[in-house]
Amino acid sequence: MTHTDVTMVRIYLTEGDRLLDRLLEHLHDREQVMGVTVFRGTAGFGRSGKVHGQSLVDIAFDLPLVVEFFDAPERVEAVLDHIGGWFGPGHIVQWSARVNA
Amino acid sequence: MTHTDVTMVRIYLTEGDRLLDRLLEHLHDREQVMGVTVFRGTAGFGRSGKVHGQSLVDIAFDLPLVVEFFDAPERVEAVLDHIGGWFGPGHIVQWSARVNA
Amino acid sequence: MTHTDVTMVRIYLTEGDRLLDRLLEHLHDREQVMGVTVFRGTAGFGRSGKVHGQSLVDIAFDLPLVVEFFDAPERVEAVLDHIGGWFGPGHIVQWSARVNA
Numbered sequence: 475m476t477h478t479d480v481t482m483v484r485i486y487l488t489e490g491d492r493l494l495d496r497l498l499e500h501l502h503d504r505e506q507v508m509g510v511t512v513f514r515g516t517a518g519f520g521r522s523g524k525v526h527g528q529s530l531v532d533i534a535f536d537l538p539l540v541v542e543f544f545d546a547p548e549r550v551e552a553v554l555d556h557i558g559g560w561f562g563p564g565h566i567v568q569w570s571a572r573v574n575a
Numbered sequence: 576m577t578h579t580d581v582t583m584v585r586i587y588l589t590e591g592d593r594l595l596d597r598l599l600e601h602l603h604d605r606e607q608v609m610g611v612t613v614f615r616g617t618a619g620f621g622r623s624g625k626v627h628g629q630s631l632v633d634i635a636f637d638l639p640l641v642v643e644f645f646d647a648p649e650r651v652e653a654v655l656d657h658i659g660g661w662f663g664p665g666h667i668v669q670w671s672a673r674v675n676a
Numbered sequence: 677m678t679h680t681d682v683t684m685v686r687i688y689l690t691e692g693d694r695l696l697d698r699l700l701e702h703l704h705d706r707e708q709v710m711g712v713t714v715f716r717g718t719a720g721f722g723r724s725g726k727v728h729g730q731s732l733v734d735i736a737f738d739l740p741l742v743v744e745f746f747d748a749p750e751r752v753e754a755v756l757d758h759i760g761g762w763f764g765p766g767h768i769v770q771w772s773a774r775v776n777a
């Protein structure tokens with residue numbers, strides 16, 4: 475199996491941020507990144523320590539969301555330069571990976 | 576805590592691929608990999624730019640699925656040699672990690 | 677975009693372990709890690725080969741759970757020293773990543 479280097483990205487939102495649709499549209503229409511998947515967490519908390527989800531506190535309307543995508547490292551760098559300002563510190567995680575070519 | 580090196584793998588499918596059961600049976604019965612988990616995304620799109628999920632377009636029957644597993648690097652390499660041909664390019668992402676031993 | 681090095685962690689549980697609440701409370705109250713999200717898998721199996729979930733065998737009460745978090749490498753190392761003993765081998769995966777600062 476041959477591979478291509480990619481950067482994996484996971485962006486952490488909550489439903490309350492109301493950023494999901496804007497982010498998906500941007501990644502799809504403007505950036506055309508290779509693969510984007512949205513996952514819904516069932517509980518979570520952020521840097522603030524505020525709990526989202528039903529496990530510790532019942533805040534069902536503010537569940538965590540993760541938008542995951544990957545693409546060539548230089549493309550991801552460009553994408554994150556465009557959208558980085560939409561998110562506070564600690565919300566965008568990235569690491570190096572390989573994808574089947 | 577002592578660790579063992581592993582390769583993490585995420586394989587991106589959609590429900591419409593109808594590959595999930597075959598893949599799980601293969602990983603379980605033939606390959607006996609260490610840990611396999613299936614996650615269902617709530618929206619997504621692939622290289623084609625075709626949107627899966629309800630966020631942008633209502634295609635509920637073709638939601639994204641991710642099959643995640645990890646095992647020793649040489650075992651993962653063998654597994655991906657066996658199953659790599661089942662998937663088009665850009666669907667299998669892997670990276671190096673460590674697991675508690 | 678500036679970055680900080682982090683360690684990403686994924687801990688694999690099942691609902692039947694009944695460890696989730698204890699783990700979340702610990703990570704939230706004691707460790708105060710940066711970001712924790714819980715994901716529910718729809719199927720999976722562990723090292724035992726025992727299948728969890730509805731895809732191969734109908735064990736809906738024992739679905740897989742993943743607790744994901746990230747923080748500075750030295751903080752994660754301390755956290756895993758505290759909680760590592762709660763889990764058998766092969767349940768805690770970690771790798772190096774970067775987060776927006």
